[in-house]
Amino acid sequence: MSACSGSAAPRRAASHASAWLLVCAALAGGASLPLAAQARVKAAHPSVNVSTVLPQSVMIGLQRAHVPLSSISVVIEKVGDRTPIVALNAGKPMMPASTMKLVTTYSGLSILGPDYRWRTNAYADGTVDANGVLHGNLYIQGTGDPKLVPEELIDLVQKIHKAGIRGIDGALVLDKRYFDPSTRDLPPFDDDASAPYNVGPDPLLYAFKSLSFTLTPSSDGTVTIDVLPALAQLQIDNQMRAVNGPCRGEAASVSPTVTPTPNGTLVASFAGEYSVRCGPRTVNVAVLDHSAFFAGGFLALWQQTGGTFSGATREGAVPVGAKLVATHQGPVLSDIVRDINKFSNNTMARNLFLSIGAAEEKGPATPAKSARAIEAFLRRDSIDMEYLTLDNGSGLSREEHITALSLADLLQRANASPVAQVFVQSLPIAGVDGTMRNRLTNQGAGGNAQIKTGTLRDVRAIAGYVASADGNSYVVVSFINDPHSEAARAAHDALLEWVYQGPSSGFSKISAPAAESAGVAPHGKPRKNPRKREAH
Incomplete structure (x- = not known):
């Protein structure tokens, strides 16, 4: 039975019927996942419910940007639980832009050590x-x-x-x-x-x-x-x-x-x-x-x-x-990683990428050596990256690809690793610093989302952690590969705000167009940020 048939009976339905939702590929534009990717989603995450709905605020943002659902992939998971809440086009290889730096920096911290x-x-x-x-x-x-x-x-x-x-x-x-x-x-x-x-x-x-x-x-x-x-x-x-x-x-x-x-x-x-x-x-x-x-x-x-x-x-x-x-x-690598991720420095990321290959396979460094070293580490770390393609490790490339599900797996593993604190703290904080300093400044997610961003022509991406108002922390990954991606930032911001408000509240409380046009948060008036929490 297809996981997108709408009739697959989830094993966790009794306690998660309203919260655990899977949005499958090919809902718009007719795009389909590779069979291996479908099998990966079903095998790794068998107990998910099925829906054909994204949060209304996100759908509005996509519609206004003229981005079809076939051009976006999304994975949302509670930290510590790899069963997705949302998994749209989750196993589809996508260009990640600068969110690829998360692969390079986590691998670098783990292979070389934060004090390198x-x-x-x-x-x-x-x-x-x-x-x-x-x-x-x-x-x-x-x-x-x-x-x-x-x-x-x-x-x-x-x-x-x-x-x-x-x-x-x-x-x-x-x-x-x-x-x-x-x-x-x-x-x-x-x-x-x-x-x-x-x-x-x-x-x-x-x-x-x-x-x-x-x-x-x-x-x-x-x-x-x-x-x-x-x-x-x-x-x-x-x-x-x-x-x-x-x-x-x-x-x-x-x-x-x-x-x-x-x-x-x-x-x-x-x-x-x-x-x-x-x-x-x-x-x-x-x-x-x-x-x-x-x-x-x-x-x-x-x-x-x-x-x-x-x-x-x-x-x-x-x-x-x-x-x-x-x-x-x-400077120690932990400081270097902070600069790479906070400010999305391509050149620093490329030097780190090559340094990993030189350290693992000895110099002179080549991209091929670095790719082999990182892929070998990820396998040892039990992170499945079947569609990972590394070019220079910075995301400034149209050859680099990864799936949202794979990057979510890496974020889950990184958050439970010995380098968790250094890695998570290197990510830009929404409304506070880095490439997220001017985003979500007046929303609840401001100060509560640590998100790496990525932009190229026809590519927009976000990946990181959101500490929600209900006290939970979530992994969020989303890629948009579309000629209209530049106009879709509002859709990504709406996704982060929805996660902050608490996905466990279900889809029925998502903001209506009238609320959005009035400039209020999805559940009423903008609320002050609670004490900042970090997803460790």
Whole structure:
């Protein structure tokens, strides 16, 4: 008998007849689940009731966005109970966008450990004279630290100085063998090669290979331009003029023209008028290749701290006889995971993804090694991922796929694991921080939902935990793969709010269109958030 026939008798019907509901695939648009996926749902979760209804508030959001039910998958489960309350298209492989970072970060925390630190090493190959000048090469060896920013790299620079080296008359050599060359200089995901989210992974990733320019207009007609991080080869050509008058979009359109020159200088040119009323504006631009960016950043800090350098920069391996002179240990992985999930940092996720493969199968890291390592871990962790396809681990891909049911299984397992607290606390809190800070701010779910978000063209996703008003905690996963997905955020927000109100209350109390148009919560007036609970 089909699980979607409407007549399958649930074993738990006596106590859960009004609460445990399964919404099957192919209710709209004629889409059907693969037979293996249907069998998976039935075998893993046999005791579920059947319905053809989503909460009314969610249906309204989907209808307004012109998204059919065949384009959305949903799984809702009570934490600690893998029997779904809602399972729409649950076993259908979907593009998850950045919710794929949950697979990478949970696997990384479990395989490497929350206290794992990346090391960046400095080696000297030569002699140091009485004036502190290294007559030879200085080697910097990277292992993929995802957060090697100026505040971190200065530690390595200062340790090299403490080792007695004040000048270098040889070369600055970058050892990047930890990642396979095939992982570098990849084409951007889309046409915007200067967008920081498109920056690829690198063993010596520095400041996300991006410059942050801050423009500050003054009443005297000048515009001050500050930049972080400093690069030794960077020059700013400032032709900006501050003017009076209304701010009519200048703050959103200011961007430099960045031009490499034959002598190695990088010129960032700003021109045009900028209204004083626009106030300070920061624009982020990815520039150069990883090696040139790292070398420029390192040498800028080196020179700022009194170091001298007159040689060239290049890539190469640390020779056997070189002496280790300094080591910088990056932030602990638990902090890295928080940044990845709270702010959906693609580049950090990709570096972590490759680091997992290098740690498990030894370098040089490749995506294939990382995928094998993660899939092997998930099997050991008893998480069934039959339709998982990993590409770069960040979700910034149209090749990565997963089912809502599989991701719900991972969230259940993660919540019961030794890394539960670190993992759950890394997720954005609705109405509070990260990518959820501006969502559900005036709803009950605000402050009570810890949700990883994901968006790509034609993709919208949410996955995480909701602490409901009835004292229970729920796993929620939903993917929308549809050309109209961008307009469906309201449907996902409505789903989270419905879960917060308590799915065990059934579908009969879901908000009506009149209540929605009046701007009230599904069960009446908006209520104040109760004390925040975390699903551990």
